Amino acid sequence: MDTIRLEVVTAERVVFSDDVDVVVAPGIEGQLGILPHHAPLMTMLQPGELVVRKGGEEQDIAVSGGFLEVRPDRVIVLADAAERAEEIDEARAEAAMRRAQEKLKERAPGIQTAEAEAELRRALIRLQVAKRRKKGKSPYTQQTG
Numbered sequence: 001m002d003t004i005r006l007e008v009v010t011a012e013r014v015v016f017s018d019d020v021d022v023v024v025a026p027g028i029e030g031q032l033g034i035l036p037h038h039a040p041l042m043t044m045l046q047p048g049e050l051v052v053r054k055g056g057e058e059q060d061i062a063v064s065g066g067f068l069e070v071r072p073d074r075v076i077v078l079a080d081a082a083e084r085a086e087e088i089d090e091a092r093a094e095a096a097m098r099r100a101q102e103k104l105k106e107r108a109p110g111i112q113t114a115e116a117e118a119e120l121r122r123a124l125i126r127l128q129v130a131k132r133r134k135k136g137k138s139p140y141t142q143q144t145g
């Protein structure tokens with residue numbers, strides 16, 4: 001089976017680099033599924049979950065937004081921040097979630113509210129990715145019934 005190279009990088013480090021079967025990314029216009037030989041493409045990413053499938057195994061990566069480029073030989077994700085599921089510190093994400101919720105309760109208008117909403121979203125995504133890893137399932141392989 002053909003594979004495609006995926007590289008997920010931030011300004012600080014390489015988060016993921018491997019040949020994979022499928023990438024599902026949180027594009028700003030919705031989920032984007034990328035298989036080998038996908039047409040070249042550039043898009044912004046929203047904060048969300050990047051799902052990588054390789055040989056029947058799935059790996060989840062939390063991304064806080066960024067940019068995705070499909071080139072003929074690879075997919076490059078330039079993320080603001082990104083963590084593989086096993087790297088996520090759940091206690092830290094829970095603390096970040098509570099801080100953001102407190103800020104939102106204060107209902108300070110304008111930029112501060114938007115910032116707190118973004119912080120809350122990042123924290124919830126990290127918690128979701130970390131918890132899904134523990135359960136061993138992702139929405140793309142989940143069996144029903």
Ligand code: ATP
Pocket residue numbers: 064081082083087088089090092093096119122123126
């Ligand atoms: P916090 O308030 O806990 O710093 P944040 O959402 O403000 O959370 P970011 O600015 O998105 O954090 O990220 C800063 C750096 O910390 C990035 O390198 C990111 O990968 C890392 N990071 C943030 N939260 C976690 C976490 N819960 N587990 C592991 N790494 C994290």
